[in-house]
Amino acid sequence: MKLDDVVITRAIVESFYKKFLEYSDVDVAVAGAGPAGLCTAYYLAKEKVKVTVYERKLSIGGGMWGGGMMFNELVVGEEGKAILDELEVNYKAYQRGYYTAGAVECISTLCSKATKTGAKIFNSISVEDVMLQNEEICGLVLNWSAVQLANLHVDPLTIRAKYLVEATGHPAELVKIIVKKIGPKLLTSSGDIVGEKPMWADMGEKEVVENSKEVFPNVYVVGMAANAVFGSHRMGPIFGGMLLSGEKVAKQILDKLKSQR
Numbered sequence: 001m002k003l004d005d006v007v008i009t010r011a012i013v014e015s016f017y018k019k020f021l022e023y024s025d026v027d028v029a030v031a032g033a034g035p036a037g038l039c040t041a042y043y044l045a046k047e048k049v050k051v052t053v054y055e056r057k058l059s060i061g062g063g064m065w066g067g068g069m070m071f072n073e074l075v076v077g078e079e080g081k082a083i084l085d086e087l088e089v090n091y092k093a094y095q096r097g098y099y100t101a102g103a104v105e106c107i108s109t110l111c112s113k114a115t116k117t118g119a120k121i122f123n124s125i126s127v128e129d130v131m132l133q134n135e136e137i138c139g140l141v142l143n144w145s146a147v148q149l150a151n152l153h154v155d156p157l158t159i160r161a162k163y164l165v166e167a168t169g170h171p172a173e174l175v176k177i178i179v180k181k182i183g184p185k186l187l188t189s190s191g192d193i194v195g196e197k198p199m200w201a202d203m204g205e206k207e208v209v210e211n212s213k214e215v216f217p218n219v220y221v222v223g224m225a226a227n228a229v230f231g232s233h234r235m236g237p238i239f240g241g242m243l244l245s246g247e248k249v250a251k252q253i254l255d256k257l258k259s260q261r
């Protein structure tokens with residue numbers, strides 16, 4: 001069959017346009033498609049929650065591709081192994097309590113599971129602000145990452161969400177925006193971002209799950225952003241905590257959504 005270049009153009013533009021519009025009003029919007037954000041999206045989408053993820057970079061996966069110092073293997077502890085089982089990611093026992101998985105298989109499977117269960121991921125789009133109405137955060141403000149990179153003076157677009165998930169990793173960008181625009185009114189000990197502490201895998205892994213919770217009304221934090229915001233240690237290339245963090249917040253949001261039905 002003879003191909004028409006313009007039909008290809010129309011197919012792309014119309015299907016993207018339809019998808020973007022359909023997901024401009026969602027239950028949950030996630031900022032950042034690293035392991036924690038993707039895992040949150042997977043567990044929500046699995047329960048038929050309308051969830052969308054915005055990722056600044058062209059490629060999703062955040063810090064997972066590089067394993068540790070670009071040795072593309074990950075370590076997962078005993079608790080995190082259950083999520084690898086759920087995702088059907090292969091792993092090997094290294095020694096008791098330490099399992100290794102290929103970084104590429106892990107992130108590609110997580111992405112595949114999240115999208116196949118219904119999460120919509122928009123890459124190359126950066127979150128630059130939140131929508132606030134009547135003192136309530138109720139959406140994300142988005143722009144093309146290329147616009148930010150080129151420093152162009154272009155106004156953003158806004159989507160509505162019942163709940164937001166901060167999953168931007170170490171810089172905790174979404175929470176930083178909230179503090180900058182609304183003030184230090186977080187549900188942390190100081191009301192402000194407490195700040196990330198140095199490396200301590202054992203403590204960081206435990207605390208990241210504890211810290212994954214609501215940080216501002218309707219805004220939940222997962223992954224490294226949770227430890228940055230609540231003031232806990234980093235843990236380096238052990239990734240079970242990132243996955244468990246996403247699973248925990250997905251459950252919390254599901255409970256909230258169910259109680260509103």
Ligand code: 48F
Nearest residue numbers: 032033034035036055056062063126127168169223224236
């Ligand atoms: O950094 P990232 O992988 O965060 P995570 O899911 O996992 C942390 C681990 O990778 C690792 C670690 C674990 O032991 O310490 O660092 O908590 O993924 C965060 C994603 O958010 C994107 C960023 O490009 C990355 O892919 N991101 C950051 N800021 C924005 C954003 C933004 N303003 N808008 C959209 N995406």
